[in-house]
Amino acid sequence: MKIAIFGAGAIGGFLGVRLLQAGADVTFIARGSHLAAMREKGVTLRSGGESVTVRPLCTDDPAEAGPQDYVVITLKAHSLPSAAPQMLPLLGPQTALVTGINGVPYWYFYGLEGPYRDRPVESVDPGGKLWETLHPSRAIGAVLYPAAEVVEPGVIEHTYGDRVTLGEPDGSKSPRVEALSKLLIRAGLKAPVRPRIRDELWVKLWGNLAFNPLSALTGATLDTLATRGDLRAVARGMMVEAQAVAEALGVRFPIDVDKRIQGAAEVGAHKTSMLQDLERGRPMEIDALLGAVVELGQLVGKSMPACELVLALVRERARQAGCYPAASP
Ligand SMILES: NC(=O)C1=CN([C@@H]2O[C@H](COP(=O)(O)OP(=O)(O)OC[C@H]3O[C@@H](n4cnc5c(N)ncnc54)[C@H](OP(=O)(O)O)[C@@H]3O)[C@@H](O)[C@H]2O)C=CC1
Numbered sequence: 408m409k410i411a412i413f414g415a416g417a418i419g420g421f422l423g424v425r426l427l428q429a430g431a432d433v434t435f436i437a438r439g440s441h442l443a444a445m446r447e448k449g450v451t452l453r454s455g456g457e458s459v460t461v462r463p464l465c466t467d468d469p470a471e472a473g474p475q476d477y478v479v480i481t482l483k484a485h486s487l488p489s490a491a492p493q494m495l496p497l498l499g500p501q502t503a504l505v506t507g508i509n510g511v512p513y514w515y516f517y518g519l520e521g522p523y524r525d526r527p528v529e530s531v532d533p534g535g536k537l538w539e540t541l542h543p544s545r546a547i548g549a550v551l552y553p554a555a556e557v558v559e560p561g562v563i564e565h566t567y568g569d570r571v572t573l574g575e576p577d578g579s580k581s582p583r584v585e586a587l588s589k590l591l592i593r594a595g596l597k598a599p600v601r602p603r604i605r606d607e608l609w610v611k612l613w614g615n616l617a618f619n620p621l622s623a624l625t626g627a628t629l630d631t632l633a634t635r636g637d638l639r640a641v642a643r644g645m646m647v648e649a650q651a652v653a654e655a656l657g658v659r660f661p662i663d664v665d666k667r668i669q670g671a672a673e674v675g676a677h678k679t680s681m682l683q684d685l686e687r688g689r690p691m692e693i694d695a696l697l698g699a700v701v702e703l704g705q706l707v708g709k710s711m712p713a714c715e716l717v718l719a720l721v722r723e724r725a726r727q728a729g730c731y732p733a734a735s736p
């Protein structure tokens with residue numbers, strides 16, 4: 408089975424090494440010093456006190472890999488629009504795109520019964536270009552629960568978690584999603600296939616949309632944001648607004664908001680990826696995690712004062728740090 412990991416950084420590198428160990432023919436698509444180190448010294452994954460180094464094809468030229476069975480997309484959300492055209496050499500007639508990116512995916516409304524069926528999501532797919540280039544019929548949804556970090560070029564540290572939840576946008580148990588699940592399980596991961604992947608996406612996004620921007624604005628870690636009364640109340644207010652939007656779109660939450668907040672508290676003194684990106688002067692995933700949710704709220708006519716306020720603040724905080732496009736009109 409041929410698999411390309413497009414954006415083989417932290418989480419992609421972790422998945423790529425595990426898939427390679429399970430016997431897949433894996434290509435790492437990366438760039439910069441991380442790519443150079445992987446090419447020179449191989450890819451090293453540290454996990455559970457063990458370290459393994461593998462030597463897959465590592466390249467910044469997808470044409471070197473050619474058509475794949477799967478392309479696992481583990482870019483940061485803001486990198487996808489510019490990267491999409493580079494994926495074309497990887498796409499054969501049946502190639503599936505496994506979207507591991509956090510937040511609202513570009514294919515969200517693909518085949519979704521209701522008034523918004525087949526509508527692109529502007530916040531993550533400006534002008535619907537992704538919809539055209541990477542047709543959603545190729546998409547398999549994936550919610551990535553593990554945590555990983557590139558601790559130095561070529562070296563990935565897996566810190567916790569082993570679940571990757573998969574689902575077809577239409578809810579079917581397709582042969583392609585079943586085969587991917589079996590391979591990930593063989594790679595030592597939990598990889599359930601869910602009929603309502605959007606529900607699963609929202610459960611993770613529910614925390615990200617609140618805790619990530621609040622952490623960037625305050626510098627606080629998850630435990631503080633989820634347990635200190637005043638901060639918890641701000642996060643909860645955002646999450647209640649988002650829940651109303653999601654439910655208006657047909658989403659069914661399997662847990663209540665306080666249970667979800669408790670889950671974030673249990674992650675502990677963890678800096679969210681958005682705070683880490685801010686501290687490193689890297690672009691922040693604001694539009695995929697919160698901008699898109701506010702867009703969906705406007706679509707369904709739900710008021711989101713807390714989310715809109717935090718969105719305005721975190722966008723400006725990011726602009727000031729050079730981590731977000733210049734002020735848009
Ligand atoms: N890290 C984690 O623990 C988790 C991350 N996620 C989500 O997964 C996604 C990826 O996150 P993460 O792995 O942390 O991000 P990383 O930045 O570590 O990985 C993305 C990689 O893609 C590279 N890249 C960007 N554009 C291109 C391109 N055009 N061609 C080749 N390589 C490219 C980046 O290079 P460069 O550095 O030069 O930009 C980087 O190495 C995000 O949506 C994140 O929210 C979800 C769960 C956990």
Ligand SMILES: CC(C)(CO)C(=O)C(=O)O
Nearest residue numbers: 614615618619679680681
């Ligand atoms: C750790 C967690 C769950 C915080 O929301 C996350 O997904 C992130 O940091 O992006």
